[in-house]
Amino acid sequence: MSIVNINGLSKKFGSFIVLNNIHLQVNEGEVFGFIGPNGAGKSTTIRILLGILKRTSGTATIFGKDVWRDAVAIHEKVAYVPGDVYLWENLTGGEVIDIFLGFKGNVDNKKRDQLIDRFQLDSKKKCGSYSKGNRQKVALIAAFASNADLFILDEPTSGLDPLMEQVFQQCVEEVKNEGKCVLLSSHILSEVEKLCDRVGIIRKGEIVETGTLDELRHLTRTKLEVATASPIVDLVTWEGIYDVQQKGDNYSFQVDSDKLAIIMSKLSSFCIKKIESTPPTLEDLFMRHYQD
Known part of the structure; x- marks a missing residue:
């Protein structure tokens, strides 16, 4: 069953075309790699899926719901991690994680604590003292500790060391095995190749290739x-x-x-x-x- 459906999606800023008639489908229980250089249209596509930007034309749905009209309902079952995470500097990492999880309703404290331990995060430190890698850890822990059905990850390992990248990859495999869906935008091609069932390559606002690695x-x-x-x-x-x-x-x-x-x-x-x-x-x- 498809979770994300994009058909004929276009986005213009004035006369400038950012996305041009793209088609994309992400299925239940799969990790889909979304790759392309800076400026290709990856983040614009993700912002449209999150209901942050309004499309110019075409359709985009998640769980069969319109991403703009039904954004609030969709967000209840979506976990999002951006490439640059900004946190409340006067709160501790643990407090921020609990706030994020509180947005989703039920909090699984055991799962949260296990992830804090796995990512080796000092959750009692204030976020203002965190490095970029530690800020990413906060967002990743909050995402994987939630009961989301779709994980939208936009350059999620930015700032992580190789050991923490391995932990991240294990977490992606675990949610996939649970039947969850992952849309992974990354410039680390070895990471995409290792984790993804299918990939889509975007160039200058257009999808140029889509399929499994064997197909491509x-x-x-x-x-x-x-x-x-x-x-x-x-x-x-x-x-x-x-x-x-x-x-x-x-x-x-x-x-x-x-x-x-x-x-x-x-x-x-x-x-x-x-x-x-x-x-x-x-x-x-x-x-x-x-x-x-």
Whole structure:
């Protein structure tokens, strides 16, 4: 069942088009990665979903409810973590977490305390003394301690150290296993690749690719490292071959995925001694759309 549905969504500021007819769907029990560089339209899309900005055209619903008209009802079941968290400086981290959880109704004190311990937050310190990473921890603890059905996370690990990033990833896996839905906007492609079931790439206000990583990998190139007994003749001229580098009888290059079978057949005639294949990554796919 789909939780988030975006159809033909557009947003203009005057004559400037920020979002242009985008379509997106996030399903129950899935982690959806929403990626793109600064200015691509990620945060604008999220603000529309949160009912902060009003769309120019198209439709956007969460739990079947209109994100603008039914924003209050939607927020009862949504947890949101921005990339820059600002807190009341004179309150302690624990007090702020309790305020956030109070907005959702029932507070699970045991779950809250477990998360405070896992994120290693000193909840008795005032927020004015917190680093950026600790402010992020407050927002993440409040989000994961809530009984939300949808988690909208916009660059949520900004300022966290690698150990806390691992804790965050564990929390995402846990809510996914509970059947919850996560919309994760992140510039850390390795994080998206590890956590997300599907990804959507936005460029200049338009969705350019959507699908599982396996579905999208056919659009990228596989890296091969080959050692042969005989020199490979005119390798740089072969169709579907890119970025050829040679050291002695060792060759490194990239291959279009749809040409891989033909290339392997041609390589066999040069007596392969060793071959290593590296599958395309999300970063490869991402850079393909942004390397202009």
